[in-house]
Amino acid sequence: MSERARRELPPALREILQVQEMQGEWLVNRIRLVYSVISVLLFLGIWQINTHEANVVFGIQVGSWLTFAVGWELLRRYLERQHGPDHYVPALKYISITVDLGLLTLGAYANSMNHSGIIEYFRSYIPLVYVFWNLLSGLRLSSVACLYSAGLSLSLNLLVLSLTVSTGIIEISQVAVYDRNAINLSDQGVEILFIAVPGLIAAGLVRIMRRLILRSEAESMRRARLEAERERLGKYLSKDIVELVVNEGEALQLGGARRQATVLFSDIRNFTPLAETIEPEAAVNMLNDYFTRMVDIVFRYGGTLDKFMGDGMMVVFGAPLPLDDAPTRAVCAALEMCHEMEQFNERLREQGFPAAVSIGIGVATGPVVAGNIGSPERMEYTCIGDTVNYAARLESANKALDSNIAISESTWAALSTAIPGEQVEPMQLKGKRKAVQPYVIDPAAVSPERLAEVRAGLLESAA
Numbered sequence: 410m411s412e413r414a415r416r417e418l419p420p421a422l423r424e425i426l427q428v429q430e431m432q433g434e435w436l437v438n439r440i441r442l443v444y445s446v447i448s449v450l451l452f453l454g455i456w457q458i459n460t461h462e463a464n465v466v467f468g469i470q471v472g473s474w475l476t477f478a479v480g481w482e483l484l485r486r487y488l489e490r491q492h493g494p495d496h497y498v499p500a501l502k503y504i505s506i507t508v509d510l511g512l513l514t515l516g517a518y519a520n521s522m523n524h525s526g527i528i529e530y531f532r533s534y535i536p537l538v539y540v541f542w543n544l545l546s547g548l549r550l551s552s553v554a555c556l557y558s559a560g561l562s563l564s565l566n567l568l569v570l571s572l573t574v575s576t577g578i579i580e581i582s583q584v585a586v587y588d589r590n591a592i593n594l595s596d597q598g599v600e601i602l603f604i605a606v607p608g609l610i611a612a613g614l615v616r617i618m619r620r621l622i623l624r625s626e627a628e629s630m631r632r633a634r635l636e637a638e639r640e641r642l643g644k645y646l647s648k649d650i651v652e653l654v655v656n657e658g659e660a661l662q663l664g665g666a667r668r669q670a671t672v673l674f675s676d677i678r679n680f681t682p683l684a685e686t687i688e689p690e691a692a693v694n695m696l697n698d699y700f701t702r703m704v705d706i707v708f709r710y711g712g713t714l715d716k717f718m719g720d721g722m723m724v725v726f727g728a729p730l731p732l733d734d735a736p737t738r739a740v741c742a743a744l745e746m747c748h749e750m751e752q753f754n755e756r757l758r759e760q761g762f763p764a765a766v767s768i769g770i771g772v773a774t775g776p777v778v779a780g781n782i783g784s785p786e787r788m789e790y791t792c793i794g795d796t797v798n799y800a801a802r803l804e805s806a807n808k809a810l811d812s813n814i815a816i817s818e819s820t821w822a823a824l825s826t827a828i829p830g831e832q833v834e835p836m837q838l839k840g841k842r843k844a845v846q847p848y849v850i851d852p853a854a855v856s857p858e859r860l861a862e863v864r865a866g867l868l869e870s871a872a
Contacts, residue, residue, distance in 0.1 A: 422630075460522055473512055673724040686763055770807070799841070
């Protein structure tokens with residue numbers, strides 16, 4: 410991968426590749442350390458059969474390799490202490506490749522001083538060691554480093570061959586020879602290509618590996634984003650709706666769709682006077698406990714938490730996921746919310762609150778436009794329309810009706826017959842040009858047991 414292509418990657422993916430490159434460099438050094446230790450042991454075992462001059466150069470070679478490997482390990486630990494384990498230094502891999510291949514090529518000079526002369530370099534295992542280091546460059550997961558290793562090994566071996574030919578220290582044969590102190594240039598050219606080609610193969614394999622790694626990491630990041638989105642949306646949407654919004658790409662775009670839905674508004678009665686008598690921290694804790702209970706109920710009936718508004722909240726049934734029984738679900742949720750207030754007030758008394766609280770709920774059914782409203786940088790899923798305003802006005806009307814739950818005529822018409830209600834006198838609501846016909850639901854008229862039966866029927870119908 411070129412530096413330009415690397416820069417065009419998202420920062421998170423670019424950092425992942427850089428970390429892997431550095432981890433590959435340190436892995437190569439561990440192999441280098443083992444190789445240099447083995448080389449020292451071999452040198453100590455055979456130094457008696459070499460000339461003194463050759464041993465001096467061989468000693469410098471293996472000693473330098475071991476010193477470099479130890480120094481590289483100390484450098485790794487220093488960088489980790491100073492910058493952390495993921496610190497990226499791109500030049501290190503080129504330095505280490507240069508040192509490795511340079512020290513390996515030093516063997517040509519050592520062999521030229523040995524008993525048989527430079528022919529030992531051309532007929533020994535050294536070409537295989539070049540192949541080994543070229544393949545090893547692939548561990549750095551950098552195709553550029555692999556190409557650099559291939560090119561450098563090619564250049565160094567061509568340099569050795571050129572010096573050998575120009576100085577005339579060995580006979581140049583016109584045919585392939587293996588029984589005398591001579592080399593054939595064609596044979597040596599093929600051998601040099603054999604040395605360099607593994608670096609090219611490593612570069613190709615590294616490109617494939619990087620694509621696979623990037624694809625895997627991109628998929629992991631995508632899944633992580635989805636999980637984060639699920640967690641975020643799960644705070645105001647039920648599980649089924651979260652899956653719909655996450656899995657449907659269109660659901661996350663700006664815009665809206667016209668739907669038939671039921672909107673519920675709730676508000677704590679006399680919360681402001683109560684808040685004036687307690688500490689702000691206590692008020693916040695109280696609201697958190699209250700909303701936790703209410704939202705659990707909303708999600709139990711498949712509702713969507715649209716927003717919190719001080720001590721009130723707006724909930725939608727039937728958007729973004731259509732619900733045929735949205736009015737019944739909304740009213741059942743309202744009834745259970747009222748029932749839950751008994752336990753909530755009991756907890757307030759245990760905490761020493763001066764007064765109990767109650768809630769007012771307004772429910773209206775009708776057309777709404779549901780979708781993401783806002784800007785591309787900040788969107789909010791919400792519903793707008795006259796039905797929303799109607800539900801809010803019904804919630805406020807509970808004070809005049811001396812009730813806890815007020816619903817619209819359209820909600821009453823679609824409501825399950827299992828839930829009793831009472832028609833009240835038509836009334837004029839703010840924002841409405843004509844008088845409306847509300848209905849009130851008495852939470853005391855529906856026992857928790859009866860409500861549980863209705864909820865079970867709703868869940869069975871949904872299944």
